[in-house]
Amino acid sequence: MADLKSGEKQTLVEEGTQFKGSLTSTCPVVVRGKVEGEIATPSLTISETGAVHGKAKIGTVVSMGDIAGEFDADTVQLSGSVRDNTVIRAKTLEVKLSTEEGKMEVVFGNAKLSVGDEPEDA
């Protein structure tokens, strides 16, 4: 989470903080606590302790935490967990394999992923 110290203006929902409602920001948003509701921001980072449950319209999402709901984004990087009834729509998605054998980088519940152009039978 070194980005948090880089001096860029950003909105921080700190660990132990729970936010309910609608959050719109032109700054990057960093969530270490919990957000329930709607988020619109160019950049959303969810730390290992963070959770976002709700609807999000975002440019870039980097999630290491817990997500649920509907996420519309350009770019998504996922680790952590994806709860039931989650829909992710994105232009690109990156999920890496864990470097530790047998360990999950992402644990998916029931989720729908719609990423990039429609797969077609050429």
Place this chain on the structure above:
Amino acid sequence: MADYSRDEVLAKVRGGEKLARADLRGLDLSKAVLDKVDFRRADLEGANLEGAKLKGANLANANLVEAYLKDADLRDAKLDKADLEGANLERANLEGADLKRASLEGATLTEANLSRALVVNASLEMADMGGAKLEGATLSHAEMSEAYLGAAKAKGADLSNADLSRANLEEADLTEANLTEADLSEAKGPGANFTKACLQRANVSQAVLAGANLTGADLRGADFTRADLHGAKLTGAKVFGATFSEANLDEIELEFIDASTDGDGTRRITGDAALEMLRSGRPSAEVPGRRYFGKGDVMRNAALEFGDNSFVEIESRFEKCSIALGAGTELVVGDAGVLQSCTIEGAGNIIIHGRFLEEKSPGIVGPKRLIVSSRGAIQATVHQPEGHTQFAFEPGSRLRLNIVRPDDEKGR
């Protein structure tokens, strides 16, 4: 013109003032003590910081283009997103520094110490890192094409997914380094040491690794097409699924190779048989349980069952086929492969470079691992097994996935 003179800067530092966003272009701050100073977004283009003490300094987003940082002490400094294009960091101490997303294109890092540094997603194209210390550094996803890493000491470094295409790695020490899915195409690494390094699924095509030491390296799924491995040491290398088509294997040192799917030494091939296996181009072709379905073939309405620990590669078109995978079996749908209206069931590992297009849900049941590469496309419902599926998706993959958790009865 800089905002302040050298004396004014040093006075501000002594007074504990920040220099964030300050215009310090071309200023001579050589040998100045600037530990922990806040230089965020400062403009230090062309500044002379030779021998400066910048331990723990915050230079995030700073402009350090063409800055002279030779012998500077930058231990634990924050340089994330800093612009260091063309900067001179010769012998600089960057141990533990944060260089995430920093731009170091064409920078000089000769004999610099980057041990434990975080260099994720940094841009290092054409950088000179000759003799640099990179032990324990994290350089995953770094752009290092055409960089010079001759004699670099990178034992245990994380270079996974790094772009090292056309880089020079001559005599570099990459012992136990993680080069998973790295791009080493056309790299030059004569005499480089890759002992016990992990090069799983790396692109090593057309690389020059003559005399390199790959003893015990994990090369599973790597592509060594037309690579020059003349005189290289390959004893104990894990080669399952690797490609050696048209590679130069003359005079390689090879007592045995590990052809097991899991790289656990359970399928050891020795002597001439090992060499012949590599010369065949696809070592896995000789492995019992390997199945290959070539380009141009079409298979319809077939039921296929593959036993445990098999390796199945499909470059053909399959229509309305049901495929059962034994435990540990690897199913690779190649770039030309299409699975249309098929089903896959079983605890295998599925890697998709081509296409999987479901008609009847669920198309995939119980996979241990599902990887879709940047070239792959999948439209399917995936029922996870107990313990969940390990998923990996590369940027560029096209996905229409409905993922169902293991204990969900409604999805069945």
